Amino acid sequence: MRPPVEVCVFLLSLLAPGVLYAMNNIPALQEPLPILGMGMVVLGSLLILVLLTVRHKTKVDPLFYVFAEFSFTCMVGLTNALEQDGFISGFMGFYLKMGEPHLSTAYAVMMSYWEGVVHFILFLTIIHRMFTGKSYRSLGLLWAGSSIAHQVVHIPGVVIGKYGSNIRPAFWRNVPFFLVPFWAAFLLFSRPREMPIVTADKIASEQKKSLLSRPIDLLLSLLLLGAAAFCAFRGFVVLDCPMDRCFTYIYQYEPYLKDPVGFPRVTMLVYLFYALPLLTVLVCGLNTPGCSWMLDWTVFLAGAMLQAQWCHIGASLHSRTPFTYRVPADKWRPVIGLNVLLAAAPALLALRCHASPAYFMKPVPKGQANNKKKRN
Structure with a gap:
């Protein structure tokens, strides 16, 4: 009897x-080019083992190979995080020296924990x-949002930060x-997408309600608008806005934003140019019946914001961040509180949309119901 595929992937990752x-x-493997070459050989060999694992399957989703390969790199990331925090030793020294030295930063450590556990x-x-044979589309979108948020901060952060002058071949x-x-x-x-069975009468009833008669949606709208305002404000802060409030905030509340590693600056710019418009669109979706796309984009944004905020909050408190850039002890509550709310807002919206999706469904003829699709 063959073990389940997920068990095989788990064992390969170990x-x-x-x-x-x-x-x-x-x-011989502790030089820049050999490290890159060996990394490619390892991933190629892993792909062959993964192919052998599912050789008896008649049809395999191409995304399986992505998830299997990435599972292995998750364990690499977790190993790095544990070594940087002193729990283990003797695994990552060569790679930090000749591969990617930025992986020793507080941001990279928090990123590695997220990959090694959540991903x-x-x-x-x-x-x-x-x-x-079960649907995994929403879980896949949650991962996609998280992974894209990780990469759009990670790569530019290395290039523009203090490690940009020491990029090795393995970085590519x-x-x-x-x-x-x-x-x-x-x-x-x-x-x-897979939709639950909901009668047309219930959909019509939900979509007739105004925002004031939907207190949870009203609260979420205010929370999202507050998150959007916070994204805009911190974007202006890292762009060196000369206003007194911006100056006060970056020096007295969140000095991590000026850490020369570059990651916090890129994070705030991503929030300003990408998260802010999407948050605004989601507020409109909460006020417009039949926006079925809300069921997907809320999950995607929730994954992105949770990952980004985990790394940002953790790095601003981590011992590997120089003391002068950490959140001051007397400002810990307001700063961490605002950052937690920023992470929570999209996640709460995604939960609301999936718990009661009738408001976001397309209207159907009276007496009929939305059919539940059992496709991936």
């Missing part, structure tokens, strides 16, 4: 620490649902990891 330990103790659990869950392995989540997101968005 090879990552052993591979890193071996490479850390082979002098890894998501991958195994998605693979399990994939091979048991991030290019496919940057492109693949966009491709995966495109595939997931293009697939039909």
